[in-house]
Amino acid sequence: MDIKRNYEYLLSELKSIKGVGLKTSNLLKRKKINSIFDLLWKLPKSYTDRSLSSKIKDLKIDEVQTITIIPQKYSFPRVRNLPNRVLCKDETGEIDCVFFNSYEGYIRKILPIGKEVTISGKIKYFRNKYQLTNPKYISEDSSIIKQKHNSYSLTEGISEKVYNKIIFQIIKNLPKIDEWHSKDILKNFGNIGWNDAIKKLHEPENIGKFKENFYQRLAFDEIFSTFLVNSEIRKKIKKIKKTKKKFDAKKQSEIVSKLDFSLTNDQTKTLNEINEDLCSDNKMFRLLQGDVGSGKTIVALLSAFNTISSDFQVAVMAPTEILARQHFLLAKKIYPKNIKIELLSGKSSYKDKKKILNKLIKKEIDIIFGTHALFQKKVEFKKLGLIIIDEQHKFGVSQRKKLSDKAGKDCDVLLMTATPIPRTLTMTIYGDMDLSIIREKPSNRKPVKTYSKIESKIEDVIKFIKKEIRLGNQIFWVCPLIEESKKIDHSSAVKKSEYLKKIFPNEVFLLHGKTTIEEKDKILNKFLRNEFKILVSTTIIEVGIDFPNANVIIIENANKFGLSQLHQLRGRVGRGNKESSCVLMFKSNLSENAKKRINILKDSNDGFKISEEDMKLRGFGDILGFKQSGIKNFKLADPIHNHNLFILAEKEIKRIENEKEDIGRFKPLIKLYDRADIINDIA
Structure with missing residues (x-):
């Protein structure tokens, strides 16, 4: 073959x-x-071990037993609902095989009179005789029955x-x-081949043996196939030659000097990495990853300015209109007056939208901000040089590749996320991209102080809020549910807003997933203008909007959230120069895991450290935003337990890239592990 x-x-x-x-x-x-x-x-x-055979006289009741018997006599009653019976025996005794809802012809076929048959099932005792009811394992070939039979989580x-x-x-x-791995790689797994590993994976004795060579080898194949595809995408994008951007670094310095804060070392380093890509003749395909409040936006806007200075246009896409508007206003504030800036809004009239689209195609707009609508077919650019996409963790590898292809050869791509994730996940999910990380927080950002409070002491929290409101501050109050549930004992946003409205009349608004987009924007803009003091919300306020005057966030039933999500929610405050607080409220009956989560959050403001701990406690599939990332397609590999395999795969990919090795031998691996659609023209 x-x-x-x-x-x-x-x-x-x-x-x-x-x-x-x-x-x-x-x-x-x-x-x-x-x-x-x-x-x-x-x-x-x-x-179930059916390999050991017993004699009838030695049978144990209520246990699965295997016996070899000879059918003696059929009993097929003509009365409806009575079972069919077959009297069987061996040299030590007799047993009845009882069948409900089975046809006479079928029974005669599987238990022919006078022929030796092996049968297995749970033994019962009825009217002084052993009995087997509806046995499923019956054969004249004893080798088919006398073996260990696996039990699966079965499809109905x-x-x-x-x-x-x-x-x-x-x-x-x-x-x-044929083997696709090198001898050096196979040494790590006791030189076991793929076929042998698969066979061992299904042997009953090997159930749960995750540390054995056969399991590790197959988990490595999953990881490696993903890394290999990511490497190929990187190479394909790097091969695309583009027009180099040329800009004056002094103009960038002028903008930086007018900012009311200094760039951190991480921001400067990341900006240099992006600028280097922009000035290269290779297309940029880079992820800018940073903790909440680390200052990614200013880095992105400075790189956008440099692209505009090179006579190219820039498109900035945000997940919500209010975030797009926030970026738009910041650009207007820091850019020179001669830069032509526009916002494509869902609220814009048809006439205004048409006007903006005409300006774009004539290059009368330098930079445009908006939501996903920016990438509709009707939106055309004269000379697009950079796409920036904020909070892009819902984009999978295929979507990113399509975006890069659509952008054109001269257009660089910068994606941003404020969701810090562990290194093993970053390698897997974003391995197709170059990576820049901002860990350091700006010096004017004070750490958010985190407290925990039992729910029964809500009066203490109310006193604290009254004091903050007197000081002119605003409060986020987050609840897990929209409406009260009889089944789940979580706080509801509706009920809580009604409770708070009685204490703080005209100062409380409610926001949740059922709120219309128009109403949501209206409420958030009012909150931004400090027209009310308390915003009660579900988790829809996670995405990085700046509310500098909001310095307190209350999170109810904090034990019901993962660490990464709690950290994202906490990041809604502490964006101004005031002291900020996060209060985690919980019920008295906390699990040990919930206590650990709350204590980790109280002890750290480092999103990367928190995400590592989150993955250890919850598992990688529950990390914020990554349920749809594609990593859940892993059947065996796990970023926590197989950390060493991720590192080994990364090392092997770098070796293959450095030695410019032909990857043709990996074609079966890529095809089998369902990655071929991304690089279907692989040799």
Whole structure:
């Protein structure tokens, strides 16, 4: 069998498996099992040992037993609802095999009179006789029964017996695949091949053996295939030659000198990295990652200014209109008057929008701010040189690649996120991009003081808020739910806003996911203008809007949130030069994990450190914003337990890149692990 047929067999449809018809195939597809390869990652959770055979006289009641018997006599009553029975025996005794809802012909076929049959099931005792009811494991070939049978988390409508039969058939017919890894890599896994690793993965004795060579090797394949695709995307983008941006660094220095704060070392370093990319003839595809309040926006706007100075246009996309407007106003404040700035808003009239679009195509606009509407087909630029996308963690690898392609060869791409994530996740999710990180906070930013308070002491919190309002400050009050729930004992935003309105009349507004976009913008703008003091909200206030006058955030049922989400919420305050506070409220019956989370947050303002701890406590799939990232497609690999494999994969990718090694031998790996659609023209 050649290499093509080797791996392509595994990508075959389920219907190509003997015994899998349309009905079974559709049941499996509901569980996102679409190919033979997909079935390999449906792992057994336990097993039943049917390998040991007993005699009838030695049977143990209520235990699964395997016996070899000879059917003696059928009993097929003509009265409806009575079961069919087959009297069977061995040299030590008798047993009844009882069948409900089974046809006479089927029973005669599986238990032929006078023939030796092996049967397995849970033994019962009824009317002084051993009994087996509706046994599923019956065969004249004892080797089929006398083995260890895996138990799976089954798809409804598929029995364990059928499932085992399917898996057994796949493992038996597993093709020999040529090795794609080097000898040096295989040494790390005891030189085990892919085929042998798969077989061992499904052996009953190996359930839960995550540290063994076979498991580690297969987890490495998942990680490595992702890194390999990311590397190929990076190489493809780097091959794109663009017109170099040329700008005067003195003009940048003039803007920086007029700011009312100094750039941190991290901001300066990151700005230099971006400027270097802009001035290169290679296309920039870079992620700017920074903690909440670390000052990413000013770095992005300075790089945008340098692009404009090079006679190119810039587009800045934000997730919400209010954030786009905030960036727009900051640009107007710091840029020279000759820079032509526009905001494409959902509220703009048709006439105004048409006017803006005409200006863009004529290059009468230097920089435009807006939401995702900026990248609609009708929006055309004369000379787009840089796209900046803020809070982009919902963009997957494929979307980023399409964005880069759409932007054109002369257009650089800068993506920003305020969600610090652990290094293993960064390598996996953003491995297709160059990375700049801002960890350092501006010197004028004071750490947010974090306190915890039991819910029953809410009066203390109210006193604290009254004092803050007297000082002219504003408050965020965050609740997990919109309305009160009888099933879940969490605070509701609606109920809390009603409670607070009685204490602070005309000073409380409510914001939640059901609020219309227009109403939401209206409320947030009022809050920004300090027209009321308390904004009660669900978690929709996470994204990085600046409310310099809001210096207190109350988070109810804090134990119900992950650390990363709590840190993001806390980042809504502490953006001015005032002392800021975060109060975590909780009920008395906290779990040990919840106590740990609250204490970690109280002890640290470092988002990167917090995200590492969050991943250890919650697991990588629950880290804020990454449920849709694609990393959840990993079947075996885990960034916490397999940290060493991520580092090994990174090292191997760098070696391949440095030695400019041909990656043709990895084609089966990329195809099998479903990454081929991204680089489908790979050699």
